[in-house]
Amino acid sequence: MKTYNCEFLCVGGGVGGLMAAxxxxxxxxxxxxxxxxxxxxxxxxxxxxxxxHCYIPECHGTDTERVYREIGSSFDAGPWVDMELTKVWIxxxxxxIQMWEDMGINMRPTGVWKFEGHGMPGQQLYNLxxxxxxxxxxxxxEAKQQGARxxxxxxxxxxxADKDGRLAGAIGVDISEEIPETVMIQCxxxxxxxxxxxxxxxxxxxxYMFNTPCCPATTGxxxxxxxxxxxxLVNMDMLNGHAGPKYFARGGKGTWIGVSTDIRGNTFTPYxxxxxxxxxxxxxxxxxxxxxxxxxKGKGPTFMNCTETSPEDLDYMLHTAMVSEGIDSxxxxxxxxxxxxxxDMVEFGTYPIMMGQRGIEIDTHARTSVPGLYAAGNCxxxxxxxxxxxxxxxxxxxxxxxxxxxxxxxxxxxxxxxIQKYEDLYQDLLSRSDGAHWKEAASSLQNIMNEYASxxxxxxxxxxxxxxxxxQLKANCYKELGCSNSHELMRxxxxxxxxxxxxxxxxxxxxRKETRGPHVRCDYDFTDITLNGKFQTxxxxxxxxxxxxxxxxR
Amino acid sequence: xxxxIDVKKCKACGYCAEICPLDVLYxxxxxxxxxxxxxxxxxxxxxxxxxxPVNAISIRYPLSHMMLHFPKEGLK
Numbered sequence: 001m002k003t004y005n006c007e008f009l010c011v012g013g014g015v016g017g018l019m020a021a022x023x024x025x026x027x028x029x030x031x032x033x034x035x036x037x038x039x040x041x042x043x044x045x046x047x048x049x050x051x052x053h054c055y056i057p058e059c060h061g062t063d064t065e066r067v068y069r070e071i072g073s074s075f076d077a078g079p080w081v082d083m084e085l086t087k088v089w090i091x092x093x094x095x096x097i098q099m100w101e102d103m104g105i106n107m108r109p110t111g112v113w114k115f116e117g118h119g120m121p122g123q124q125l126y127n128l129x130x131x132x133x134x135x136x137x138x139x140x141x142e143a144k145q146q147g148a149r150x151x152x153x154x155x156x157x158x159x160x161a162d163k164d165g166r167l168a169g170a171i172g173v174d175i176s177e178e179i180p181e182t183v184m185i186q187c188x189x190x191x192x193x194x195x196x197x198x199x200x201x202x203x204x205x206x207x208y209m210f211n212t213p214c215c216p217a218t219t220g221x222x223x224x225x226x227x228x229x230x231x232x233l234v235n236m237d238m239l240n241g242h243a244g245p246k247y248f249a250r251g252g253k254g255t256w257i258g259v260s261t262d263i264r265g266n267t268f269t270p271y272x273x274x275x276x277x278x279x280x281x282x283x284x285x286x287x288x289x290x291x292x293x294x295x296x297k298g299k300g301p302t303f304m305n306c307t308e309t310s311p312e313d314l315d316y317m318l319h320t321a322m323v324s325e326g327i328d329s330x331x332x333x334x335x336x337x338x339x340x341x342x343x344d345m346v347e348f349g350t351y352p353i354m355m356g357q358r359g360i361e362i363d364t365h366a367r368t369s370v371p372g373l374y375a376a377g378n379c380x381x382x383x384x385x386x387x388x389x390x391x392x393x394x395x396x397x398x399x400x401x402x403x404x405x406x407x408x409x410x411x412x413x414x415x416x417x418x419i420q421k422y423e424d425l426y427q428d429l430l431s432r433s434d435g436a437h438w439k440e441a442a443s444s445l446q447n448i449m450n451e452y453a454s455x456x457x458x459x460x461x462x463x464x465x466x467x468x469x470x471x472q473l474k475a476n477c478y479k480e481l482g483c484s485n486s487h488e489l490m491r492x493x494x495x496x497x498x499x500x501x502x503x504x505x506x507x508x509x510x511x512r513k514e515t516r517g518p519h520v521r522c523d524y525d526f527t528d529i530t531l532n533g534k535f536q537t538x539x540x541x542x543x544x545x546x547x548x549x550x551x552x553x554r
Numbered sequence: 555x556x557x558x559i560d561v562k563k564c565k566a567c568g569y570c571a572e573i574c575p576l577d578v579l580y581x582x583x584x585x586x587x588x589x590x591x592x593x594x595x596x597x598x599x600x601x602x603x604x605x606x607p608v609n610a611i612s613i614r615y616p617l618s619h620m621m622l623h624f625p626k627e628g629l630k
Contacts, residue, residue, distance in 0.1 A: 041573040041601040133604075152572070175577070208618050210576065210595045217575050217597075248621040265626055307626045329598045333615050339623050347622040487577050487592065 001182040001423070002174060006032040006149070007405040008398070009170055009187040011156045011222060013039030015387060016193035016376035016394035018139040019096070023398030025146025029405055031398075032185060034172065036194075036217060036490065038152045039140045043195055044214040044251070044378070045387060047326030048132035051117055051254050052107070053388045054093035059113050060124055064090075070123040075285035076384050079517065080235045080357065080535065082554040085383035088364050089392045096391045097128065103138045106131040109324070116321075117254035119279025120286075121271055127254065131324040132387075152176070154183055155490045156221065157497075158422065159190060159229040159373070162412035165542070167229070167372040169414050171422050173493070175486035180430070182423055188408045189372040189401040192222035193394060196356035196378040196385075200498045201455075202446045204351050205247050209442060213242040213251040213351050214378075222379035223359040224497035227504055232369040232539040234361040234381035237508040239353045239455050239518050243284045243291055245304070245330065246349035252327040253348075254280045257317045258306035258341075260290065260348065265305060268294070275309040277316070284348075289518075292350035303345035314341055353455050355505075357385045361537060366397035369539065372408065374401055382535065428478075429492055435482020438491040444473050445498055453505050459523045463510040470506065474499045504538045511548050512536055556596045556613045557603065559588050563610035570602035570611060 008024045010017040013035030021031045035042055053076045055067050068087055071077055077086050101107045107130040108114070115125035144150065156172035169186040195218030203211045210216040227233055244250050259272045260283035267273050269283045269290075281304065284290055291302050306314060318331045318341070334341065360368055360375035361382055368375050374397035377390035385393075429435075452466025477496060483489040514528035515521050534550040541547070557570075557579070566588055568581035579602060580591040598619070602611045 037575045037577065038573045041599075041605065042575045046575050046601055047599050047604065153577075205618050208594065208616075210597055211619055212597070215575055215597060215599070216595070246622045248615075248619045263624060263628075301622075301624070303624065305626065326599065329600055329613065329615070330621075332600075332613065333619075333621050336615060337621070339621065343626055344623040345626055347624065490577070 001184060001419070004032055004151070004183070004185045006030045006185065006187045008189045008191070008401045009034060009185050010191045010193065011170060012043070012192065012194035013150065013152070014043040014193055014195060014377060014390065015045050015135070015139065016390035017191060018143050019391050019394030020191045020193065020374070020376060020398035020401070021143040021148040022139070022146050023395045024402040025143065025148050027399060027402035029402040031148040032187070033143065033148055033150045034154045034156045034185065035150065035152050036155045039150055040137045042136065042217065044218060045132065045135060045326070046215060048135060048324050049326065049387045050129055050132055050321055050324035051127040051387070052097065052130055053126055053384070054097055054128050055090045055126065056094050056097070056113055056128070059115070060126070070120065071126055074120055074126070075118055075288070076386065078357070080238050080382070081384060082382045084364055084554045085362070088396065089384055089389050092392045092395070093388050096388070096395065100135070103142045105135050105138045116277055117280035118285055119282060125278060133324055133326065155493060156225070157493050159225050160184070160414050160418060163415060164412065166411060167370060168411045171419060173426060173486070173489055175490050178485050180426065180486040180489050182426060184414065184419055186414055188405040188411050189374065191374040191376060191394070191397050191401065192226055192360060192379055193375065193377045193390070194218060194222040194379055196354050197223065197498065197501065198354050199442065200355065200445065200501070201352040201449050204249050204349060209446065211247070211249045212354065213244050213249045214354060214356070218378070219494040219498055220355065220379070220501045221494065221497050222375060224501040226360045226368060226373070226375065227540060228500060229373065230370055230539055230542060231373055232361045232537050233359055233504050234535050234537045235358045236381070236504045236538060237512045237519050237536055238358055240356060240358065241353050241455070242351045243288065243348055244351065246347045248330070248333060249351055250327050250330055252322070252325045253284055255317065255321045255325045255327065256281060256304050256306065257309050257313045258304045259308070260284065261303055261305040261345065262299070263301055263303065265307070275306060275313065277313050289350050291348050301347045304348045305345045306341040307343060307345065309341070311342070357381065357383070362393065365400040366393045367400060372404060426489065429481055429483045429489055432480070432482030433484045436480040438481065438483070438488060438495050441473065441477050441481060441495045445495060445502070448473065449502060453502070453509055455518065457520050457522050458509055459521060460510060463506055467506045470499060470502045507546060508536050508538050508548060556593060556598060556616065557590060557611050558614055559590065560610045560612070563608050564588050565608055567607065570606055573601055573605055575599060575601060
């Protein structure tokens with residue numbers, strides 16, 4: 001077993017983890033980043049982003065109340081966020097932009113601040129068009145310059161406590177070689193930032209489970225670890241997903257310059273009738289499930305229609321904007337298969353559930369309910385977790401953690417006996433080289449989630465059955481799963497994490513006895529106004545007692 | 555299935571295997587050969603294509619990931 005010591009461990013080397021490491025490093029903290037892949041090209045921001053949702057005073061004016069109101073009501077914020085956190089994100093967004101520019105990330109490809117896409121009717125534009133193609137390598141370089149040690153190809157699997165039950169480290173597996181090696185990291189504070197949950201529900205092409213709009217390496221490891229360690233989760237009953245081309249799953253809808261239409265080219269919302277490079281197509285921002293809803297009502301198919309887009313804008317979209325966003329596989333696909341967007345409409349679909357921005361509850365300093373444990377990005381459940389939110393709350397977490405570790409020097413060593421159960425689990429899995437493949441378990445997980453914690457309609461009977469089936473699956477996995485190498489062990493641990501994460505989804509869904517937004521109950525087909533303005537939270541004590549509560553949106 | 559390695563160009567430096575977000579690629583150090591080991595786990599993100607120092611990698615987009623499209627002028 002390899003062991004490491006540091007003050008602050010960042011689990012996940014995405015935008016949130018790297019920003020936390022940079023911020024903590026600047027304040028003198030000893031930081032390790034543990035990343036499942038390689039921080040230079042990992043996660044949903046691996047190859048870029050091109051919308052940085054932000055407030056730049058020289059562009060948007062000094063009326064911050066207007067900015068809070070407009071961004072707070074936008075697609076990126078959504079109804080399931082705390083306004084006190086949204087204000088932090090807005091207030092500090094320009095600081096991040098200036099920092100990124102200093103790191104060499106091209107925030108002004110045209111030389112001026114330019115805003116495009118995700119425009120809401122009658123509002124200012126807040127999505128900065130930048131070139132994020134090299135964002136991860138720039139952030140990685142900066143994290144190293146600030147003294148962070150980066151451990152790539154390590155999956156952190158669980159959090160560890162000292163003898164008094166306080167957060168004291170984490171355990172995982174080094175998968176860089178064929179034979180895995182257990183890794184234990186002792187520290188005083190931990191940031192969890194591993195993104196959303198891309199593979200808990202079947203993909204849009206169920207036979208190919210890695211065909212997901214955001215990076216399929218994001219498997220809810222942070223949320224599962226937080227739940228097992230007793231941290232509070234929030235909004236786990238509000239299932240959500242993304243939209244984009246069928247059957248080539250890819251995020252970045254805001255980069256398309258076109259309009260959503262039916263097969264005859266007719267629009268169906270009052271917003272866009274002509275393509276606009278400035279606002280983009282806002283149909284799915286206003287009505288996120290429109291493609292699925294229209295299909296179910298017999299009004300499909302629905303298309304992203306770029307046939308009225310100017311040749312200049314089409315060229316810009318395919319060869320500049322999609323490259324900056326890191327989704328130029330769409331460009332390649334169109335060119336290879338002869339899709340001419342000036343005459344061909346691309347059918348769009350609502351993708352299956354991926355639980356972004358549903359997860360760990362944080363405060364304005366990115367602290368979770370567990371002392372020393374922080375979270376940022378799409379694994380958090382009460383603030384925008386995509387690019388800008390991940391960056392701001394990663395930075396906030398790093399700053400706060402650097403102060404926290406200075407005042408927390410009495411954490412005990414981790415008891416080696418606590419490590420043994422993990423070593424035993426890994427050895428069990430590796431010893432069954434002819435055991436069940438992780439894909440078998442993943443398939444059952446996805447089927448159960450899809451039918452028993454459905455995005456379409458739920459009931460107490462179905463949820464109860466799903467809870468029982470998931471317990472059976474978990475027991476079967478611990479008895480039957482087998483791995484022949486590091487890669488398969490990583491995939492198996494991911495599935496086990498997603499199985500654990502199903503518990504708060506099922507329990508919160510069962511406990512919300514009403515129909516609201518994406519939560520549709522056939523046995524409670526009314527909206528309970530006593531729950532207006534409230535979020536549901538859940539946490540589990542180490543003894544297994546689960547607590548669920550509703551609290552007001554802050 | 556993707557990605558496709560041009561063995562004439564590939565120097566087996568292993569960089570693509572290091573940075574692949576999905577651990578699809580594997581460098582067999584004994585025979586110094588790059589192997590596409592888990593093709594069904596490819597996300598088609600092009601990280602390997604973009605970072606290969608000798609442009610030895612291309613992506614094949616599988617038939618399963620068909621991008622549905624329809625002519626605006628309707629069926630002919």
